[in-house]
Amino acid sequence: MFPLILTYLVLTIIRPQDYLPGLVGVPVLPAVLVLAFVAWLASGQRTWAAPQFIILPVFLVVLMISQVTNGWTGGALDELIKFGPTVIAFWIFATGCTTRRHVVIGMAVFVLCAMVLAMHGVGQAAAGVGWTGVPLGDDGRIQYVGIFNDPNDLGLLFAATLPMAFYLSRRGGMLGRLFWLSGALLLLYAVYLTNSRGALLAVLVVAGGYVWYRRGVVTAGVLGVIGLTCLKILSSRMQELDVDEESALGRVDAWYSGLHMFMSHPLFGVGAGNFTEYNELTAHNSFVLVLAETGFIGFMLWLAFVGYCFWMMLTVLRFKPQFGDDEAMAEEWRKERAIALTLLLVLCGLFAAAFFLSRSYMIVLYLLAAMVAGYYTGARQRFPNLPAFELSRGGWRWVPAAMGGVATLFVLVSVLLRTAG
Structure with a gap:
């Protein structure tokens, strides 16, 4: 399997x-x-020990209902065909990642695959065309085939796998460390070649999250300002990072349109994949896209799916088991925390990029989430004192959380529109 x-x-x-x-x-x-x-x-x-195992198929049902409520009954089957494989892949990969060894292997495969795409991008930038036959973009940004044809999607992948590469570089012998560290530097360079503002900000968020965890919020804040300044110097597109810039205005207008779609179709949205039927541009925000296309019901489920992933990793990092003088168990727990920190940084990079991209249904997002859910399920088997997450006991929390999320999006868009005006 x-x-x-x-x-x-x-x-x-x-x-x-x-x-x-x-x-x-x-x-x-x-x-x-x-x-x-x-x-x-x-x-x-x-195993169904993590709430995400239940939430994701229910979200699929909501995707199907969103099509039916908007007048296309056949759309339910279409959504089943498109998103059903994602649910199955999540179940299988999460089940396979319950041991630390399998999680590390999964990380290694993710990073190696990302490195292959990064090397393609480096060659493409040098020769003008990659070995796939895909040329460099008209704007000089690297791209790949299929779901990674957009430079922003490449940047999302590179930013999300970067913490894994650094984690792997701390394991094994000298050659292994050198290999994975070189891979991390390759991924960083590939992010630069994508010239994706979302990916560059995601890298900054990953670095800031790590510094925050190790050195505190003040140090992270200071270094974050320095890092953002450096990014604006290095990237031509980061220099245009302003609410009044044309691309940024287009994004804010798309968010505004998405919120209006939600207000006109509050329960199940305008239908999965139908955002561009109501607006010329896509949402350029994964949260707004889900809210507009699947309504409050879908948004609540998706927010719970994402939220549980973050909550699980934070729980491992904050949990303080008592081992007494048992150094062996203490060492095992340090290994757990190292993986949890890595996966938390992966989530930070992934969703920092996804906040500026419409990638709510992208398969890579759910495979990364599967590693998180599978890892926590396995961690509870190894350390039974870790708290269990059950929808029957705490699932109600996501109703007010989703309400707060919707309100936050309305406030954010209102502020940005006033600032632009």
């Missing part, structure tokens, strides 16, 4: 089926997922 889902992960990111002549048109990705699903069903390792 686990090797099959790792193969699915590799095919999802590197995507040889999109450019190798012998694989183009061959349903390699669905075939591998079906095999992994069959192996998962037969493994007996299925």
Whole structure:
């Protein structure tokens, strides 16, 4: 099961089926997922110990309902076909990541795949075209094939895998550390080549989160200001980071339109994938996109899915077990905390970038979330005193949390529009 889902992960990111002549048109990705699903069903390792295992299929149902309530009954089947594989991949990958060893292997595969795309980008920037046949963008930004054709998506992947590369560089011997550290530097350079403002800010958030955890909020704040200044010097697009800049105005207008879509369709939204039917530009914000397309119900579920991921990793970092003089158990717990910190920084980078991109349904987001949910499930097996998260006991909290999230988006957009005016 686990090797099959790792193969699915590799095919999802590197995507040889999109450019190798012998694989183009061959349903390699669905075939591998079906095999992994069959192996998962037969493994007996299925678990529903994390709320995300339940939330995600319910969110799929909401996606289907959002199409029906907007007059397209056949859209329910369309959403099942499009998002159903994501739910299955999440279940399988999360189930496979319950051991620390498997989590580390998953991290390594993620980073190696990201490094392949980064090397493609470096070659593309130098020669004008990559080995996939995809040329450099007209604006000089690197791009890949398939779901990574947009430089912003590449930047999101690089920013999210960067903490994993640094974590892996602290393991193993000298050569292993050198390899993973070189990979981290390659990913940083690739982020620069994407010239994605969201990805650059995500890298800054990851670095700030780590400094905050290690040195406190004041140090993180000071270094954050310095880092933002450096980014504005290094990146031409970061120099345009202003509410009055044309691209920024377009984003704010899209957010404003998304909130109006929500107000006109408050329960189930305007339908998954229908944002651009009401606005010329996409939402350029994953939270606004979910709110507009799936309404309050979908937004609450998606916020809970994301929120539980952050909450789980923070719980591990804040938990203080008592081991007495048992140094072996204390060392095991230090290993748990190191992985939890890495995954928390991954989430910070991922959703910092996603806040400026419409990537609410992107498969990579859910595979990364699967690592988080699977890891916490396994951590509770290794340390039973870790608190359990159950929808039956605390799920009601996400109703007021979603209300607060909606109110925050309204206030943010109102402030930005007034500032632009």
